[in-house]
Amino acid sequence: MADAEEAAYFEAGRSAEVVINRMGPKTDPRLREIMSVVVRHLHAATREANITSDEWMAAIQFLTDTGHMCSEWRQEFILLSDVLGVSMLVDALNHQRPEGSTENTVLGPFYVSNAPRYAHGDNICLDGKGEPLVVRGRVVDTEGRPIEGATLDVWQANEDGFYDVQQKGIQPDFNLRGIFESDAKGEYWFRSCKPRWYPIPDDGPVGKMLAALDRHPNRAAHLHFIVSAPGYDRVVTHIFTPDCPYLPEDAVFGVKHSLIADFQKVDDPAQAAERGFDGPYWSVEWNFVLAREGALQGADN
Incomplete structure (x- = not known):
């Protein structure tokens, strides 16, 4: 048998190369x-x-169960990527911004597009739960200059530790979600409730994996933000x-610190x-620093 033909057959010692060599000449180079x-x-x-063999079949079943757990509002594969640290690694490799820029962090599985647009000072806490909170600050560039018209898309879990999409019919639709726009001074402000820690959904395969690894499912208390403006790199981030x-x-x-x-x-x-509160409230001032498009630093490794 010719050497080339012999090399095409599977052998454990060179299994990876046999599989890799099976890719045809029309395969996209990056793929x-x-x-x-x-x-x-x-x-x-x-x-x-x-x-x-039993362990491999258990892994196949785990991935099958993960797929079955996905729905319109729940992405169990994103959750799996998140708890294994892969989401944060991919983000870190792709968003190394100039010093002083606001850092990225994970999007999370509960982002919903097309949230209501609000005016400055509006309250996005529609269920009235939790300790009142005022969030205010500015959106500026890396030179400290205000960015007018920046969009701030914000969302968070409620006082019970759930996002609105997890409690359809219990929480009001778009509870604790809203889109705001910075003014001529780059300023924004809105009312909400103080975020609290909460467990990620642990009733599925990812939760079972965490339990098997002796890990808890809890997320540190945070608000989510996506901040964007024309000509600037979009920031997907939290404040904790x-x-x-x-x-x-x-x-x-x-x-991140x-x-x-x-x-x-x-x-x-x-x-x-x-x-607009009838008692004590929390206040946080937070400035977002956006880098110009093209100013991102590529990862070396």
Whole structure:
């Protein structure tokens, strides 16, 4: 038998190369590069861990169950990527911005597009739960100049630890979601409720995996933001409360030191009345610094 023909047949010792060489000449070069790396690492991991047939079938069943758990509003594969740290790694490799720019973090599985647009000062907490909060700040460029007309798309879980899409018919639609726009000074402000920590959905295969790994499912308390403006790189990020016990062990590795904000308790009746509250409230000031498109720094590794 010719050497080329012999090399086409599967052998455990060179399994990855047999599979890689099966790709045809019309394969997209980038796809060939990615799949070659994936196949080599997958075969190496299988060999290193000496995976049994039962273990491999259990892995197949896990992925099948993960797919079955996905729905219009729940993406279990994103959740899996998040808890394995892959989402944060991909984000870090692709968004190395100039120093001083607001850092990215994970999008999460509960983003919903086309949230209602609100005016400055409006309250996005439609269910009235939680401790009142005022969020205010500016959107500026890396030179500190205000960016007018920047869009701030914000969302968060409610006081019970659920997003609106997790409680259809219980929470009002688009509860704790809204889109705001910065003014000529780059300023924005809105009312909401102080975020609290909450568990990611752990009633599916990802939750079972976390339990098997002796890991908790809790996310550190945060608000989500997508901040964008023409000519600037879009930022997908959070701001975190400094008093949350899960900051150093966030289930999806989303916490960065630069994203931990300073939440202040305001117990002044006059200020509360001015903000439309009838008692103490929390206040946080947070500035977003956007980098110009093309200013992103590529990763070296």
